[in-house]
Amino acid sequence: MAHSAADSDDSSATAISPSGDAANPQLTAAAPIPGARKALVLLLSINLFNYVDRYILAAVEKPISEEFGVSKGQMGMLVTAFLLTYMIVSPVFGWLADRVSRWWLIGTGVILWSIASGASGLAMGFATLFAMRCLIGVGEGAYGPVAPTVISDLYPVSIRGRVLAWFYAAIPVGSALGYVIGGFFAKPGQWHWAFLLTLPPGILLGVFCFMMKEPPRGGVDAAKPHKATLQDYKSLLRIKSYVLNCAAMTAMTFAIGGMAFFMPRYLEEQKGIPLDRASMYFGAITAVGGLLATLAGGMAGDALRNRFGGAYFIVSAAGMLVGFPIFLAMLYVTEPWLLWTLLFFAVFCLFFNTGPSNTALANVTHPSVRATAFAVNIFAIHALGDAISPAIIGVIADHSNLQTGFLLVSLTILVGGVLWLWGARYLAADTAAAPTSLGNK
Structure with a gap:
């Protein structure tokens, strides 16, 4: 999307710095909006419980399978049902979030998925559990594409990367906690409690959302208010850095989703590590390595953006390109200490892009269509990523x-x-153009 002097309030052309914003006063807001930290803590807490709820099922799937008398394939369908529902409804809620109060959408979504997660513990058969996983997908669809846009409207571009990194750091930590909490109840007749315990904190977090103040859309970007049209949404496909970012994130999700699903079994069958130990060690590595990488990636992107216009993509690409040979080496080593060391660094590298890549999604899109942009991204990375890669690995x-x-x-x-390397050349210009890309049309 081109950005010229005609697109600016000033009659003179706007100079673009290497970072894409140093000479652009619309992108130089230095301070977050009042109340930003409280909102971030709430959203981070919700994201943590989001992934706890997702991964409790993985920890207790065996006793559920035995109690209900269903196969591994049917248990796998519970994951598919959640992902399909989540990615289908996300664009709907993304569209709504561009028009109505986002805090009300988030609160409603959190309460819905918490009720569905708690109700999973009361399920007396597979069909009920299947329906509850679908409802969890609906609830998370009202949250997933919306929460990052609230953070983006609270924090300026200059520090947005590290802030979103804190938000997304909840992914590896919450996932690991889901395994741990579920592990305490992974016994016949006790798995119900793992789900029931998620209900009270989820409801409480949802209620807090209704007390939060809606931040002005694009306030820290100085973006002009604009009522988005169908053409505006179609224009997302003309933002080269956005399209290439979505494609790169899909490739990453395809790899991580498939391999994470089968990693404990892989470690048992190919490396001779007992399944319980494999699951525990892999969960710990994911939590620690993923947390450190997510935070480090966000800080690295923010630190380098004043020197390199495509810093967020360069950082993301570096993690993937360094992680690739480390992961290959892990497949062929036999010494346990070397195996766990290489696996840790592979996880670190693959999570290094989380903060920068999601920050770039926010930075290159106008606030009026930002929620939809995140929703479309969610649809793409799951539909073409982790919704199909476990099956492909399984068939192979x-x-x-x-x-x-x-x-x-x-x-x-x-x-x-x-x-990501390809997209780096477009990132600075697309970031500079985003605040006025729609408002002056």
Whole structure:
């Protein structure tokens, strides 16, 4: 999307610095909006419980399968049902979030998925549990594409990367907590409590959302108010950095989603590590490595953006390109200490892009369409990513082994890195153009 002097309130042309904003007064707000920290803490807490709720099921799926008498394939359908519902409804809520109070949408979504998660503990059969996973997908669809846009309207571009990194750091930590909490109740007749315990904190967090003040859309970006049209939404596809970012994130999600699903089994079958130990160690590595990488990636992107216009993409690409050979090496080592070391650094590298890539999504889109932009991204990365990669690895493993499946799917790590490098050349100009890309049309 071109940005020229005609698009500015000033009659003189706007100079673009290497970061894309140093000479642009519309992007130089230095301070967050009052109340930003309280909002961030609330949204981070919600995101933490979001991933706790998601991964409790993985920890207790065996006793559920035995109690209901269903196969592993049917249990896998619970994950598919959640992801399909989540990615389908996300664009709907993204569109609504561009028009109505986002805090009310978030609060409603949190309460809905908390009720559905708690009700999972009362399920007396597989059909009820399946329906509850779908409802969790609806609730998270009202939250996932909306929360990052609130943070983006609270914090200026100069520090947005590290702030969003804190928000997304809840992913590895919440996932690991889900395994831990679920593990305490992974016994016949006790798995119900794992779900029931998620209900009170979820309801409480949802209620807090209704007390929050809606931040002005694009306030820290100095973006002009604009009622988005269908053409505005179509214009997202003309933002090269946005499209390439979505493609790179899809490649990354494809790789991580498939390999994370089968990693404990891979460690047992290919490396001879007992399943309980494999799950515990892998969960700990994901929590620590993912947390450190998410925070470090966000800080690195913010630190380098004044020197390199495409810093967020360069940082993202670096993690993928360095992580690729480390992951390949992990597949072929036999010494346990070296295996766990390489796996830790592979996880670190693959999570390094989380903060920068999501920050770039916010920075290159006008606030009037930002929620929809995040929703479209959610749809793409799941529909073409982790919704299909576990099945692909499974089919390959059925005809060969998990080693071969991991080897082939890991090639998408390399693809993601190349796509981010490609997009880096467009990021600065797209960031500078975003605040006025719609308002002056």
